[in-house]
Amino acid sequence: MKLMMKITLLFATTIGLFTLLLHDKLKLAVPSTPDNVEVLAKLPKEVDESSGIVAIATGVYLTHNDSRNKPYLYKQTAAGKTLQTIRLNLSNVDWEDITKDDEGNLYIADTGNNKNNRQDLAIYKVSLANPEQVKAIRFSYEDQKEFPPKEEERNFDSEALFWDNDKLYLVSKDRGRGETAKLYQLPDEPGSYEAQLIGSTKLETKVTAADISPDGKTVVLLGEEELHLFRNYNSVEEFYEGDYEKRDIEGTGKTEAVAFEEEDVLVITSEGGSIYRHNL
Known part of the structure; x- marks a missing residue:
């Protein structure tokens, strides 16, 4: 009887230790969001590849999917409810970001260029009041001479767009060396242009959005699960010369979109993930 009790006790102890170890491993395997990030809602299935976001009111956003998806804008609430689907008469070659100006015009960046060989890059200017009227801002990069360039020189992809003072700014995603974010400038009016290279900064991440x-x-x-903040610059054209701060937001997944909801409040989305809010 004593032997049986000892065997039973040993078996129970072994099972307990195994369960504890397995629990710890599972905790390590499932990332948790950091304290400085609020999870607002899971993105609905129709926006499983959210690649750009813009806040049009507190708690109300427009987002879109990237390449090979329908050319739709989805009006979302902070609770993850789809209020409206806006169907645009456009192609979605590779939509990567969205921004807006002071008059409420939207700018959709069809600028994804993974192979660095596109010669049909465009930013579409759309008014929510008349979404059927679309104006195209077509462009090439002034410093790109080969389509595609050598692999280590492939820094002509952009997933990051923002607007300021009648200008559009594109930030490159360095697929060649993964170390330099280039800054380009364009007018915000329809036409065909060469995007002007106005600066760059060393940033060991692949930039996926900007605002x-x-x-x-x-x-x-x-970047993926990280924010790069620039303040106290003399001009927007040289924002990368300002005070720099990096913030980790581990656990947020493949973060692809960011926008200011208020002066010190960011909203972020990740592909196949959620809508997040972050206070600066």
């Missing part, structure tokens, strides 16, 4: 605060004093660049 500028309503007061124009803070620029944010998004």
Whole structure:
């Protein structure tokens, strides 16, 4: 009887230790969102590849999917409810970001260029009041001479767009060396242009989105599960010369979109993930 009790006790102890170890491993395997990030809602299934977002009111956003998806804008609430689906008479080659100007015009960046060989890059200007009227801002990069360039020189993809003072700003995603974010400038009016290279900064991340605060004093660049903030710059054209801060937001997944909801409040989305809010 004593032997049987000892065997039973040993078996129970072994099972307990195994369960504890398995629990710890599962906790490590499932990332949790950091304290500085609020999970607002799970994105609905129709927006499982959210690639751009813009706040049009507190708690109300427009977002879209990226390449090979329908050319739709989805009006979302902070609770994850789809209020409206806006169907645009456009192609979605590779939509990567969206921004707006002071008059409420939207700018959709069809600028995804994974292979660095596109010669049909465009930013579409759309008014929510007349979404059927679309104006195209077509462009090439002034410093791109080959389509595609050598692999290490492939820095002509952009997933990041913001507007300021009648200008559009594109930030490159360095697929060649993964170390330099280039800044390009375009007019915000329809036409065909060469995007002007106006600066660059060393940033060891692949930039997936960008935005500028309503007061124009803070620029944010998004990488995967990280934020890059720039403040106290002399001009937007040289924001990368300002004070720099990096913030980790581990556990948020494949973060692809960011926008200012208020002066010091960001909203973020991830592909196949959720809508998040972050206070600066």
